[in-house]
Amino acid sequence: MKHLALSVAAISLAAFFGAPAKANDDLTYKVVRGDTLIGLADKYMLRASDYRIVQKRNRIANPHVIPVGTILKLPRTLLKFQPSTARLSSVKGQVTMTEGNNAKAVSSGQLLSEGQAVKTSGGAFASLVLEDGSRISVPSNTDLKIVRLRRYILESALDYDFQVDRGSARSKVAPLKSANDRYQVRTPRAVSAVRGTDFQTRFDYSTNRDFAEVDEGALAVGVKGGSELAVPAGSGLAVNADGSALTEALLPPLAIDGAGKLQNESSVRFALAAQKTPVRVSIAKDAGFEEQLADQIVSGADADFGNLDDGAYFFRARAISAKGLEGLPATYAFKRRLNTISGSAGSADEGWVFKWSGQGRGTIRYNFQLFRNNTDGPAFVDEAGLAAQQIILSELPDGDYYWRVGSVQFADGETNTNWTPLEKIIVASN
Template identity: 85%
Template sequence: MGKLALSVATFSLAMCLCAPAKAEDTISYKVVRGDTLIGLAEKYMLRTGDYRIIQKRNRIADPRMIPVGTTLKLPRALLKFQPSTARLSSVKGQVTMIDGSTAKAASSGLLLAEGQAVKTSGGSFASLLLEDGSRISVPSNTDLKIVRLRRYILESALDYDFQVDRGSARSKVAPLKSANDRYQVRTPRAVSAVRGTDFQTRFDENTNRDFAEVDEGALAVGVKSGETLSVPAGNGLAVNADGSAITEALLPPLNIEGAGKLQNDISVRFALSDQKPAIRVNIAKDAGFEEQIAEQIVSGETADFGNLDDGNYFFRARAISANGLEGLPATYAFKRRLNSVSGTAGASDEGWVFKWSGQGRGTIRYNFQLFKGNTDGPAFVDETGLTEQQIILSELPDGDYYWRVGSVQFADGETNTNWTPLEKIIVASN
């Protein structure tokens, strides 16, 4: 993994593998035998006459005689290219594709081109798959514009440039094959250019600050004073409105006990016992979190996602520091199989009536248990395989009792049981 360089004068984040940030708008080309500037311009440039610009910038005396091995710098803006595309691989909720003054609802599989934009509303998510296999996850409340999406004729170099005007974008960048390939994401004060890494860029409208959090790689950060700040892997950076920078270690992954357990109650809930100022939590259908379905920022003890469809999911949590930087992720796989049950008990002329109701797919059978005195020993009444949703016990000796109902679900070749909490009744003769 190469180092990244960041200039906070304009808050630009750029790779230091080949060329400094100022040279990022050019492509390098090494001259081979037979090359001339006019020939190169005819083959690779939009206008043949622009060879004079290349001659001047590279200080070439004779455009027809260039020493073999000379490295030329060719401005990207002058080069021929083939348009590339970005495919919406996942869409959930209200996602809009914007093309100039035209806006339309986006759907999975839609191809996006240079100059178009994606807008997600609250509770909506999208993922983009690029030609080289790189992916961009677009969470809720984000405006993402495709500034540049092209493959140059020269060396088939890729040029991907995205702009986040609101919200955030997480990029998983495929290792670039050419030193001239470029992948960058802009925020109001940032241009983040990386190779083969997983990083997030954000702009927070409330605090008017830009953020970058990198799980892999290393950053070298240059600030206005000329000082260089080292930001190693597992660290993050925030830039204030005045251009000053804050760097700090990302908070470690949270240990969330029980996060991988089966979720069978009506609401999918996670207990967040390891409290931080706030925690960002996400649920997705895939481990890469490209098919996100829910996101929250939680400051309490519980993350409640409501009633989700049955399925296999992934839960991710990131602790947020006092400076607003999101920590390293803790990710858990869990199953969602709705199998809820609740019950009531009451006395009647026929005896004690216990009723219950349940929700869930597949075949459901119920277990009823009644314990006398305490729950340490075997049940006083233990009925299994019930299809009815009530039981009447006509004769119960005086005493204290504890009861519960279990819902046994048979679905998708699996069996799971969910019990109501133990509840107490007191039987006393009149």
Template identity: 40%
Template sequence: MSNNWASVLAAAVLLSAAPAAAQSTVSSRQAETLDYVVRPGDTLIDLASAYMNRPLDYRRVQRENRVANPRRLSIGRTLALPVDLLRADPDEARIAGFRGAVSLNQDGVSGAPTSGQIVRESAVLSTGANAFVRLALSDGSHVVVPSNSRVRVSRLRRYAINGAVDHALTVETGRAESRVTPRTRPGGFAIRTPVSVSAVRGTDFRVSFDEASERSATEVLEGAVAVASGEDEALAAADQGVSAAAGAVRLLPLLPAPALARPDAPQTQPQVVFEVQPLPGAERYRGRIAQDAGMIESFA
């Protein structure tokens, strides 16, 4: 990176919340079903063997769809397959870029990652000051873990029945910024914290968690995000944010980014300095500095 830093500053009001522990209702799949159109040669027994967790799972499908004979199905008939029965095989991600002090803990081994390294479910990514790591998911989505953050890759799966991917990450401290490709059902994408779950099928959003205050904040840039804490839930659209804690969520508008004085001035000194023009109603500002023009690989 050159000494003349080409940087963009974005700002938003941080959301506040109270301490809590949470149980999510967003990602519950117990009642969700996937429509399947019967093809020539299909039987319930064969479908269970190929796409479900256990061969005998066909019995529940038979009962709920009122199928008289599990070995005889009408071609073109639509079956409602419970998603919780569908087999999801392990999927993989990879390290797409990183900078500074980054650690990958995987399979009981902790160390610095390498570009292109395969990342599997349960891996933990940690970043130090002025560092970042970018995780590329198998469907083209990506997640950036900025500085001073720790994120666990809690779910990387792909459904056998149609190849739909289902991914989830847990922000244990700090932040995660996601740009998610639209997902095919029954796949999805979620970012969890100790007090909330933010779930989407395709959007651009950020999630942060502060350990000291047990506060969780979700900021939506594009699309929509469902956020749940306990039994409370809110749907945030673009330019909205959600604070979550104590089994409760609060939907708030995000303030626009403040104007910068001389934003195009070259930054040639060791310390990057911007003059922020005060924005009415703002309590604080959050700045991001990235080493790419698209503000994907933000490190500070």
């Protein structure tokens, strides 16, 4: 995994009573020759008279005379801006947009603006692309509000502010170009402010805890009492209901045997082997998991996603620690080509009848094999290229036989074969 250079991030926790923290609510401006507070207010502020607020905040004696090089702090709430938008790049399932008391379904390609909120139901997913190329993935059962989505006239500084009231959001943030650019995601007791990183923020309603997991970049966490916790890449943060916080190294990526193999059975399954902790597993159409299709937490040995359309996909797994933090991802590419096959064998007056059937797209041909006594040598009967779904064999000598049938699929310029398990029949003269 390639780490972004000079990635910087900060999380400020709220006070004990849980009100959202405010992070970096000022823009800074370096005074150049000819600047006056009145002139700056006329150019950059919503109201020209607000220069007095800036004068008092920065302790400027004369608004007409400011030393060159002075760093002014300008509250964001006073500044002129242009509205920005977020585009829904991917929508799956029941996804709604709310604004005030109005809610309506959304679709891929739709633009969202400041003040609106996105809600995903169970089994639904959405991804947003921002003006600077940053992306937010919104999984199932999440409420995400767009608090701010604007570009200030001053330095064209970006201000992206999101709030997760339920569920989670994964952000892949483009490196910010200006020191005044801001990207932050709030949960009930934390504000994650980042500058070019890959991280996830979550609020678990059932445990009333906030989480942040960092794949790339770094976090500096201010906690109650003024202490600071360092959360580097590969680490996570959990904030308890009382405002206390803990950090730990994220569990390493899981090694999953056969995760990249062709999936041709009726159900898409991955063998996770014996895991000591639960695992969050996801499937998407892209490696960045912006077009996510499925997501679940598995406590057993297998992850079963049911039937999927044929295509190319990505599978991701994260082990979940005892403290609830999701570990580093293991991501695998795989192909889905439905090609099932099952068969049966029985005796009839005309001999032994072997029948089979299956499901799959494209051209299907069958390969029937029958082995006598053992399967070590060549097949006793080996018929390939069959279009029919049965074969009748008469006058088989007495003995033990093992048979199987393969479904040979030709689709999208590729060939794949799926075999039934070897089954045994005994031929004995009456």
